[in-house]
Amino acid sequence: MQYILKYIKGDRVIWGVSTLLAIFSILVVYSSIVTLAYKYQGGNTEFYLLKHSIILLIGFGLMYFAHKLNYRYYSRMSQLALFLAVPLLLLTLLTGASINDASRWLVIPVINQTFQTSDLAKLALIMFLARMLSKRQDHIKDFNGAFVPIMIPVLLVCALILPANFSTAAMLFVTCLVLMFIGRINLAYIISLVSIGVVGLAIFIAIVMNSNVDSRVGTWKARIENFMDGGSQVNYQAEQSKIAIATGGVVGKGPGRSTQRNFLPQAYSDFIFATVIEEYGMIGGIFIVLLYLILFYRGILIARNAPRTFGSLLAVGLSFSLVFQALINMAVAVNLFPVTGQPLPMVSMGGTSIWFTCLAIGIILSVSRHNEEEETTQNKFSNG
């Protein structure tokens, strides 16, 4: 233990939270994988357990390397990543493999691994935003000097994600707005942008509701309709999810005792929070929510201690992005939001999601590691 701790730097609480989430992930995924295992692997649940564990191990490896790197390098890298992400998004949109009728995935040649490009774009954009905001702090209230150059990449990336994955685009957009708010962009600009966005969304929904196009538009339409109708046309997924939550009780049915996993589609991903409550009860559910809130709180502490604005915004932006996505996923599971395809970061099964989550946490840890080092040098300086 001591040996490991010696090599692990940065916020210990975040390391702890990540580890706890990973353990939860293995437990719940192993339990809820049954239907998938029966479908594709002849009942071999161990196959998925092994695969998931390996993915998590690789993720922690990524986290380790990310936190070893000086976070100032990420400023430049964000630019590169964004330049890489935009063409990739375009490519995905045009040729991507479709899973559940949404072309969000790109198959990486050679290793034949599906790869969700929006995850890369998301990370790149948030980092890039932190860079832009910190660089323009001197004239941040300026419209042409700050707001416009910052808005252009945001709109571009979101627009590219939108056709294939509405919820990710919307979520990323909100995350960026919050980050801009924190980064002291003129509130009036943000509010007017939100107003434009709301009107645009209204028009968009109106078009969707009145169209009779199949594919994704049809899915959105159905989902929105289902959520709005609520009682009358009962949404099967939401219903199953609610049953899982209702039967969980305070302490839950116990690990591996979920029965709803047989009926819940994507019990290992989109609705994993329902499975958590079913097996571990309200206590388990609250615990998961708290873990994410703690993660965000630690992110804020790191941001406050960071000597540079870039570090602060990077830590806040990434931790907010993760936690916001987690809360959206949980809100869907408890039927607070209409069904979207957002995985629960660190917990849901799925390679890309876990790896980018780990990278993000690694970057936050890198900021915190740098804070600690600076603190020790400062302490040395003041002492000596």
Added chain:
Amino acid sequence: MNEVKKDIAWRVYLTYFAVCLFGLAIIVKAATIQLIEGPELREKVQSYTLKEKNIEAVRGNIYATDGSLLATSVPIYEVRFDPNSDAITDEIFYDEVDSLAFKLSELFQDKPMVAYRRSLVNARKEGQRYHLIKRKVKYTELKALKTFPIFRRGKYKGGLIYIQQNKRQRPFKVLAARTIGYEREGVSPVGLEGAYSEVLKGVDGKRMMQKISGGVWMPVGDDNEIEPEDGRDIYTTIDVNLQDVAESALLKQLQTHKADHGCVVLMEVKTGAIKAIANLKRNQDGSYYEGYNYAIGESTEPGSTFKLAALITALEDGFVDMEDMVDCGDGSKQYYDRTMFDSNHEDGGWGKITVQRIFEVSSNIGMAEIIQRSYAQEPQKFIDGLDEMGLRKPLGIEIAGEGKPYIKNTSDDSWSGISLAWMAHGYEVKQTPLQILTFYNAVANNGRMVKPKFVERITKGRKTVEEIETEVLVEEVCSQKTIDKVKLALEGVVENGTASNLRNADYKIAGKTGTAQIANRNYGYSYQSRVSHQASFVGYFPADDPQYSCIVVVNAPSQNVYYGNLVAGPIFKEVADKVYANSLEMHDPLQKQENYLASSPIPYSKHGNKYSIEKIFSELNIPVKSKAADADWIVTQTGDSSVTIAPREVQDKLVPNVVGMGLRDAVYLLENQGLQVAVEGRGMVKTQSIMPGRVAKRGMKIKLELS
């Protein structure tokens, strides 16, 4: 820079506050789902994970008339085991698993004991609750299983779970297979199984099943929610012995003549009950099997057997009589562009003969002449005559797939100048073998046409639920005078006509041969000649008091012999001989039985209840002299012209005198006084073990001897 940091800080805290609110909202929503919507949702769970599944009711049996099983459902079981039943402790399990494995291996002989032991132990370790022992287990095996270690602890404690399925079996295999039929999903039902499906199938029960991982359904609890109601049984009219004779006689003859197919139907004259119905079809390899119910389904031109219908029509309409002379010429006659032949046209034909003789020798030209002469002016009258005898209508039997009869009408497009002449000897009309038989049966039954009957009664357990009555199709196909005439003609066919090879000394057969030509396209390319033949014989026996009618049809005998008397006749004879040998009522009694008349015309009566006895005598119009004005119990004295009744003393608390009474009255009286009655013998009470007039004590035993 400090200003900037402060500015950022409040924004961050505001965001954090919002995020915390969001998190709280999620928790509150989850709690609402649990607390407010919870009860309703938890109830819904049942409907998703539990389901009512049908339990198949046991299909009813099909019996032959003597009670032999023709079709039955044999239960087979899927046997499973709950090795983690609460009642099976480690101690019980590991103590007995060896002997259980040994017994299983010994019973099923399919896996060694160690293999059974391993799978049982693994099942327990893995926490299985529904471990498969074996599928398709027979009832006797299941009974043995219930006595095995662990299992024998009973329904709840032994962990043995079994699910019943049913398999249909025909113990007599091919025997009447098509008539018994089958019912399968996706195939239109065949035979009696199909016709009586509603009766046979019963009502399915219901059982709660729970879905467990892997999509397997496991029964919940040990009792069915709704017990299935088993199907009813049907008793057919089929006699297994006669069916066997019919089938083997048909098979032998078909093999001899290498015929394509054939059928035999035996029918009871009065009731229309089908005693035997055999259908055989030639396979590619030359063997025969029951592949199609030809007797019911195949509608063909019957040929000479139809001459009976033509003759009856002409007789009824008064155009001919049996003694009229008709010129049959030299054996061939031109009708427009077609030539009609008689069977002996090479020997110069029949010349001038009587109508009776025409029928006996089956002269085509003779029949054609009779009909042509009678109906040339108004052919429709002939058609109407046939119609009135019910020959145009299907019989409407319950078995699906009856062939449609066809009688050409004058209004039909194909009606031509030769139609009358050809219809007279059975062409340009179509009848199934069963329809022809029903018509001949009507003649045997003195004109009353009854519908062929396949099922006698429907029973539930041993109780009869429904008797199937004989249905009359046509009350009178023709006058009794005509019946008498054609009966003589039919007897003549066997006595000195085309079927004289069937004549025998024991009993008389009446019937008609038929040899029809059939276009060959029905039989494919294996038959080289342009036409093939359908040989038939239909008739009834004994001729003077008809009990049974029978038809034999053999299609496409491929050898040179194709005449009805030679191909179909022997089958008829064999079946008739067997029926005759089996039926006592057909034999003339060896000695005339004397009538033993009672010495007095007044019946003798037991003593007993006054009201019952008086009622019976008054129903029988027998005078009663009463000396017992208001007694309940009486003794009777039979006189020459009347019965005298006198009171029998019955007093409370005293043993009554029951001598001379029937058992019912005696037991009633004695048990009323609290006595226990033991009985020996049958008839009327002769002695009683306790003298009358003794004080009766509750529980006293009294023995009655009856004789």
